[in-house]
Amino acid sequence: MKIILTGASGLLGSAFARAASLRSHEVIGVVNEFKGPVAGLARQISLDLSDLSALEAFTLETFPDAIVNCAAVSSPGQCDKDPGLSKRMNVDLPEKLALLSKHLFARYIHISSDQVFDGKHPPYHISSPTSPTSLYGIQKVEAEKRVLELAVEFASIVRIPLLSGNSPRGDRSLHEQLFRALSENYRPPLFVDEFRQPCPTENVASVLVELCERNDFRGLLHWAGSQRLTRFQIGEQLLDHFGLPPSSIEQATLANNPAFSVWPPDLTLDMAPLEGQLKTRPKALKEHLDTLIIPMQYREWYHSQ
């Protein structure tokens, strides 16, 4: 298949490029500011995807069989800092890609987030009412609605949880952010009452490749890690794996932190109807710790410990 991949330089997009190329798909990856090569791409192009007319020209010229949208302003903090840009990337872009996929009769895989829920009534099913507590979550809900309205017969919208993996810049995933904090002599407070299902990027990527290749799972879908952990337990597993002292992180509680009153406490996703229907099986964080790489920028610090 010829696949357009947006966000090819991101944490998830880069994993998708590798997974799809292993299945012999021709992946044309779009990056924005990233300058390095991304493994697995047949072609890499730089394009500002907030410019929808440039996106349209590129997509029509490429004429893909599938579009996988991993581009986003992907953190709640960034969305709050620039609501205009985040709306263009998180709402207008998915809407345009939905229209283009319909026009081209192409499969469309759009990535959404567990943050469409408030975390107060887990587990969340695909039919659970959305209840976002951040601008990022609100934009994700809006994108889901528009994609469903415009291209339900072509689109799969996959809500995913916190991801673990190696990002091209070494700054995006759980262990990379932990390394950053520790190398700056910061002891991060991690919540013992905040529950997530961390999922390896390779595992989500392989689900997305399967969804490109089949047409029977459309609409809203959930995928997550097989184990529910607290944010503190995630930190403990990462420290243990890299041989760093458990005292490097601090135990904190959401309940005692008014500044985090809108932070979703438990985003457990129910994976029906996907789980059990794909070749890919959900994985736990501990099953992929060996694949995690210490980012280049923290190696000197790490070896001095």
Ligand SMILES: NC(=O)c1ccc[n+]([C@@H]2O[C@H](COP(=O)([O-])OP(=O)(O)OC[C@H]3O[C@@H](n4cnc5c(N)ncnc54)[C@H](OP(=O)(O)O)[C@@H]3O)[C@@H](O)[C@H]2O)c1
């Ligand atoms: N990471 C998580 O834990 C997580 C959890 C749940 C859901 N998600 C969702 O999963 C998807 C992928 O997230 P991610 O963590 O892989 O994201 P990421 O690492 O932050 O990567 C974002 C990607 O979007 C691209 N991008 C941003 N602005 C752009 C623009 N104006 N034009 C073109 N490209 C642009 C970036 O390109 P450059 O690098 O070239 O700038 C990068 O490739 C997103 O929809 C996110 O909301 C992520």
